[in-house]
Amino acid sequence: xxxxxxxxxxxxxxxxxxxxxxxxxxxxxxxxxxxxxxxxxxxxxxxxxxxxxxxxxxxxxxxxxxxxxxxxxxxxxxxxxxxxxxxxxxxxxxxxxxxxxxxxxxxxxxxxxxxxxxxxxxxxxxxxxxxxxxxxxxxxxxxxxxxxxxxxxxxxxxxxxxxxxxxxxxxxxxxxxx
Amino acid sequence: xxxxxxxxxxxxxxxxxxxxxxxxxxxxxxxxxxxxxxxxxxxxxxxxxxxxxxxxxxxxxxxxxxxxxxxxxxxxxxxxxxxxxxxxxxxxxxxxxxxxxxxxxxxxxxxxxxxxxxxxxxxxxxxxxxxxxxxxxxxxxxxxxxxxxxxxxxxxxxxxxxxxxxxxxxxxxxxxxxxxxxxxxxxxxxxxxxxxxxxxxxxxxxxxxxxxxxx
Numbered sequence: 001x002x003x004x005x006x007x008x009x010x011x012x013x014x015x016x017x018x019x020x021x022x023x024x025x026x027x028x029x030x031x032x033x034x035x036x037x038x039x040x041x042x043x044x045x046x047x048x049x050x051x052x053x054x055x056x057x058x059x060x061x062x063x064x065x066x067x068x069x070x071x072x073x074x075x076x077x078x079x080x081x082x083x084x085x086x087x088x089x090x091x092x093x094x095x096x097x098x099x100x101x102x103x104x105x106x107x108x109x110x111x112x113x114x115x116x117x118x119x120x121x122x123x124x125x126x127x128x129x130x131x132x133x134x135x136x137x138x139x140x141x142x143x144x145x146x147x148x149x150x151x152x153x154x155x156x157x158x159x160x161x162x163x164x165x166x167x168x169x170x171x172x173x174x175x176x177x178x
Numbered sequence: 179x180x181x182x183x184x185x186x187x188x189x190x191x192x193x194x195x196x197x198x199x200x201x202x203x204x205x206x207x208x209x210x211x212x213x214x215x216x217x218x219x220x221x222x223x224x225x226x227x228x229x230x231x232x233x234x235x236x237x238x239x240x241x242x243x244x245x246x247x248x249x250x251x252x253x254x255x256x257x258x259x260x261x262x263x264x265x266x267x268x269x270x271x272x273x274x275x276x277x278x279x280x281x282x283x284x285x286x287x288x289x290x291x292x293x294x295x296x297x298x299x300x301x302x303x304x305x306x307x308x309x310x311x312x313x314x315x316x317x318x319x320x321x322x323x324x325x326x327x328x329x330x331x332x333x334x335x336x337x338x339x340x341x342x343x344x345x346x347x348x349x350x351x352x353x354x355x356x357x358x359x360x361x362x363x364x365x366x367x368x369x370x371x372x373x374x375x376x377x378x379x380x381x382x383x384x385x386x387x388x389x390x391x392x393x
Contacts, residue, residue: 015359017289020298022235057215058230060240060247060257065215085211089234092311097233120254122376126352128261128298131233146375 010102014137016128023102023134025095029087040103043080050167051075051175052108054135055118056127062119069118073172076113078104098131105135109142114164115155116175121146150176181312183207183231187218190319191239193327194220194227198334207231213315221247224336227326228257229319236318238299239326241333243341246382255382260322262348264329265297278350280357299325342390349383352376 007017011024018024031039045067053070054077056062070077078101080088088097108115115136117124124132136155144155149168152175156164168175184205194200200220207216213234220227226247228240238260246256269277273291276284296302302321308314326334333341353372360367373380387393 015362017285018292018298019296019300056230057232058217059232059237060219060226060228060242061253062217082211085214085234089211089213090311092314094234101233120376120378122352122379123254125356126259126262126348127237129235129237131235 011134014134014141016134016137018128020129021134022094022098022129022131025098027095027099028091028093029096031096031099036099036103039080039084040078040100040107043078043084043100044076044104044107045070045079046074046076049074049076049171050113051172052113052115053077053118054105054115054139055124055132056130059119061123064118066118069116073116073175075116075172076108098134101131102134102138105138106142109139109144112157112160114157114160114167115139115144116172117153117155119153121153151178180212181316183213183216183236183315184218186312186316186319187229190316190323191218191220191227191229191326193323194334198222198225200225200227200334222334222336224338225334226257227334229322236315236322238322239330241326241330243338252378252382252385255376255379258344258348260326260330261297261299262351263333263344264325265295266344266347267329268295274347278347278354280354280361282358282362285358285362342386342392345383345386349379352379 007024011017011021014023016023051073053066053073053075055066055069057065057067064072067077067079080100121136124130124136127133139155143158145158145161147154147156147164149165160167184207188202195202200222202218203221204217204219208214213231215232217228217230221244224244226242226244230237240257240259241263242256242258246252249256266274269291276287276291299321303318306314306317308317353369356372357367357369384393
């Protein structure tokens with residue numbers, strides 16, 4: 001049997017060894033820290049919401065992409081414009097796109113937002129090719145725990161465990177209805 | 179007309195309509211950003227196949243029994259990834275025992291199995307030599323279509339005699355990965371606790387066990 005391919009340092013830190021994960025793809029664009037931060041910041045929608053939507057864009061059971069889910073409920077979410085996407089798509093730069101995506105998530109973690117998934121947490125755990133799996137691993141490293149509210153799996157900062165329900169009831173009460 | 183995710187899927191998976199009697203039930207993709215996100219769903223009277231793209235990453239097809247896919251109670255749980263079906267077919271009993279282990283000490287052995295068997299087809303796809311990204315995407319979808327033919331032919335024909343066996347393995351893999359991860363972090367979590375965290379998945383498996391007389 002051949003030896004295992006080594007994951008990237010970030011893949012190792014996130015506990016994701018699978019070669020197909022975006023976190024283990026090579027970097028091809030050589031983006032600067034400033035460029036990564038600028039593109040990530042531009043891709044964050046509804047930046048003032050205490051909630052942040054994550055999850056799948058497509059697939060079985062997904063009635064609306066996580067971007068639409070976030071927009072519908074006034075939550076923050078990450079999505080880049082077409083002109084930015086074309087750069088990454090043309091270069092087939094999944095690893096570089098993960099740099100942008102992860103920067104947006106890290107920013108939301110720093111702001112201690114509550115993450116709301118549009119799919120069950122368990123589905124994400126098995127989605128080894130997806131951006132969603134490294135996203136939830138990254139969030140959990142930031143002091144978050146899982147809860148379910150209104151049928152939605154959410155990731156809550158540990159310091160908000162006493163108040164997250166009232167926050168959601170105030171800013172997105174329709175999420176509470178199953 | 180420009181190639182799009184949906185047009186490439188329709189080309190690669192045309193065999194589902196021609197050879198297995200599926201019809202295209204649903205196709206949608208981002209209207210602005212090419213190859214950003216989208217879903218294509220094929221259905222026959224007995225089976226359903228979904229192919230998706232999410233932020234530029236094409237997933238291996240997912241397969242369900244048609245009646246389960248249409249059951250609102252199981253909207254998340256009814257599908258299984260072709261990746262898992264192939265994994266079940268190409269691993270030995272000994273390898274599967276390792277993959278199903280709850281012992282975090284087997285992590286390196288699991289990495290070796292994953293790499294050797296190329297569960298996510300990452301090495302296989304890197305070996306493809308398409309000259310541009312559209313060609314490489316076409317090759318990727320053609321490869322998924324071939325894997326679907328090779329490993330899911332009975333399911334595409336509506337023969338689900340091994341469905342429960344596959345679903346038990348898929349459930350066991352998910353359980354094992356969660357338990358190993360929790361234990362790596364010093365938390366001893368029980369099977370029951372993990373199962374309770376995904377109510378729909380457990381309800382689906384229990385319904386299958388009753389149906390197959392294994393409850």
